[in-house]
Amino acid sequence: GAKRGHFLRVSIYLSATDIPRFSKGANVAVRIRMKRMGRKHRPYYRIVAIDSRQPNDGRTLEDLGTFDPMVKNKENRVTLKADRVKYWISVGALPSEKVQAILNRCLKKAEEAAAAPPAPAPAPA
Numbered sequence: 001g002a003k004r005g006h007f008l009r010v011s012i013y014l015s016a017t018d019i020p021r022f023s024k025g026a027n028v029a030v031r032i033r034m035k036r037m038g039r040k041h042r043p044y045y046r047i048v049a050i051d052s053r054q055p056n057d058g059r060t061l062e063d064l065g066t067f068d069p070m071v072k073n074k075e076n077r078v079t080l081k082a083d084r085v086k087y088w089i090s091v092g093a094l095p096s097e098k099v100q101a102i103l104n105r106c107l108k109k110a111e112e113a114a115a116a117p118p119a120p121a122p123a124p125a
Contacts, residue, residue: 028052028092028094029051030049030052030061030088030091031049031051031093031094032047032049032064032085032088032095032096033047033095034047034067034096034099035056036056036057043069043070044066044068044070045067046060046063046065046067047063047064047078047099048060048061048062048063048064049061049064049084049088062084063081064080064085064088065078065079065080065085065110075109078106078110080107080110081110082107082110082111082114085107
């Protein structure tokens with residue numbers, strides 16, 4: 001029998017490919033996420049399509065819009081290129097949780113704004 005205090009020692013050898021990666025969402029190449037810009041105490045975010053392996057301030061594939069949480073008027077906080085966001089989602093890009101919340105809230109408004117023709121300039125008198 002085993003004496004008290006003695007434990008069975010087992011050596012397990014795992015390669016890096018055997019260890020599963022635990023991350024939120026699936027492992028996909030392109031993510032739509034926010035990239036922090038601005039200065040200290042004045043956050044400003046770009047909504048970007050970016051390779052999931054890039055760091056937060058890494059090289060982006062495309063800028064898709066902006067999010068400015070400091071703007072008082074909530075309707076003006078988000079600007080989006082709705083057609084490009086839809087394109088990236090259609091080719092398999094996954095939005096982060098925060099970006100998904102923003103898209104749920106603002107994508108329809110951005111599409112309507114893009115579809116509406118610009119207001120005609122007043123004719124000179």
